[in-house]
Amino acid sequence: xxxxxxxxxxxxxxxxxxxxxxxxxxxxxxxxxxxxxxxxxxxxxxxxxxxxxxxxxxxxxxxxxxxxxxxxxxxxxxxxxxxxxxxxxxxxxxxxxxxxxxxxxxxxxxxxxxxxxxxxxxxxxxxxxxxxxxxxxxxxxxxxxxxxxxxxxxxxxxxxxxxxxxxxxxxxxxxxxxxxxxxxxxxxxxxxxxxxxxxxxxxxxxxxxxxxxxxxxxxxxxxxxxxxxxxxxxxxxxxxxxxxxxxxxxxxxxxxxxxxxxxxxxxxxxxxxxxxxxxxxxxxxxxxxxxxxxxxxxxxxxxxxxxxxxxxxxxxxxxxxxxxxxxxxxxxxxxxxxxxxxxxxxxxxxxxxxxxxxxxxxxxxxxxxxxxxxxxxxxxxxxxxxxxxxxxxxxxxxxxxxxxxxxxxxxxxxxxxxxxxxxxxxxxxxxxxxxxxxxxxxxxxxxxxxxxxxxxx
Ligand code: HEM
Numbered sequence: 001x002x003x004x005x006x007x008x009x010x011x012x013x014x015x016x017x018x019x020x021x022x023x024x025x026x027x028x029x030x031x032x033x034x035x036x037x038x039x040x041x042x043x044x045x046x047x048x049x050x051x052x053x054x055x056x057x058x059x060x061x062x063x064x065x066x067x068x069x070x071x072x073x074x075x076x077x078x079x080x081x082x083x084x085x086x087x088x089x090x091x092x093x094x095x096x097x098x099x100x101x102x103x104x105x106x107x108x109x110x111x112x113x114x115x116x117x118x119x120x121x122x123x124x125x126x127x128x129x130x131x132x133x134x135x136x137x138x139x140x141x142x143x144x145x146x147x148x149x150x151x152x153x154x155x156x157x158x159x160x161x162x163x164x165x166x167x168x169x170x171x172x173x174x175x176x177x178x179x180x181x182x183x184x185x186x187x188x189x190x191x192x193x194x195x196x197x198x199x200x201x202x203x204x205x206x207x208x209x210x211x212x213x214x215x216x217x218x219x220x221x222x223x224x225x226x227x228x229x230x231x232x233x234x235x236x237x238x239x240x241x242x243x244x245x246x247x248x249x250x251x252x253x254x255x256x257x258x259x260x261x262x263x264x265x266x267x268x269x270x271x272x273x274x275x276x277x278x279x280x281x282x283x284x285x286x287x288x289x290x291x292x293x294x295x296x297x298x299x300x301x302x303x304x305x306x307x308x309x310x311x312x313x314x315x316x317x318x319x320x321x322x323x324x325x326x327x328x329x330x331x332x333x334x335x336x337x338x339x340x341x342x343x344x345x346x347x348x349x350x351x352x353x354x355x356x357x358x359x360x361x362x363x364x365x366x367x368x369x370x371x372x373x374x375x376x377x378x379x380x381x382x383x384x385x386x387x388x389x390x391x392x393x394x395x396x397x398x399x400x401x402x403x404x405x406x407x408x409x410x411x412x413x414x415x416x417x418x419x420x421x422x423x424x425x426x427x428x429x430x431x432x433x434x435x436x437x438x439x440x441x442x443x444x445x446x447x448x449x450x451x452x453x454x455x456x457x
Contacts, residue, residue, distance in 0.1 A: 026351050052378035109226075111298070125411075207249065218233055263392075284306060301398055320382065417436075
């Protein structure tokens, strides 16, 4: 039986390393200890895995040999009734309830909306002025998720929720500010100016708005609506019980949080890579030029090079570095290693995506690797896998491709910084440091073979 190795460095040092510099920390550990090693994290020691064989074993035995406990950090942010905080039967039930609006075929309904929101938001940028790509994509994805979750429901309260949510997320957006979530001793409410006090008060204000929205919608329930909030208000369990306001509030927070920052960050990276490499820009523009006017969003979604660019974006710097935790229910043998009952395990998405044996020259952005070969769900896993695989995967894939295609077809932009943009922890995500500075130049250069751009779809 092999022994799982790990650094002898003090616990606090290991915790700080993974908080402040996750990429270099993971790489140096993998170099020293290989495919499987122990890391001291904020929730205690965790076994990190990155080989497809071990990931397959975990994902296919979720809920059987491995429990999937709720995530403590996210529970702090999203509440104890959030799908990410639940485990076992309650988790399965909650997923079943939330899944329908996020099924692939439902995405068709959002296609036109996503393209229109993108054009409308990007049109507000001034030609000749610099802007931060991540701010642009955050505004787009925020509007998309608000529509998906609340439905086509425009009200002053929704606008308030939007701005309040953005302010609240900003409070944990840098590595330093994110430490609030990771160090319990920093979570002390010392008044409205203390970091935790500020965080709590923002959260209370946001809650007030969400609860008012829930109460209003409950009193005017329209069973013909298909938005997530309506579905939650209508849902009943076997005993005929509906969801409480608190349960609904926690799920609203979860979807708004998970559905906004993640896709916005991935899109900011995509904008960066396309403009960083002229040959990638040329190829993607040539492909977009083959589209007829008023192309159906599903046709855009299926464009091979556009798809490969988005896949490579999520490979090279996956916005979620890790899967959620799994925990062994009983002693387990995993690829020759012995794990005690109760061992915490996480898949390291970043390290799997950086494996030379799967992705030669892993540091290079090469969309072609996704055209040349098909990867298994254990080799390429930006959305995790098994029983906790991302609920919003279909929406995120659809949104990324449509937003990128619409931006490139309708706006000419260039990078406003020459230095390579480095990845940096942003809350629990891996985002581009500085958010990617861009310059808006106006309409796109006519690279097209047909004289049009993707306008209304
Ligand atoms: C590029 C965008 C996104 C990425 C990279 C991403 C990635 C992930 C990952 C890695 C997980 C954990 C999976 C695991 O532990 O095996 C996850 C879970 C989850 N994601 Fe996403 N996600 C994205 C977008 C979204 C969107 C748009 C939504 C919702 C509208 C969403 C909702 C969720 C939820 C609710 C979970 C928890 C599922 C559960 O606990 O069962 N995500 N996501």
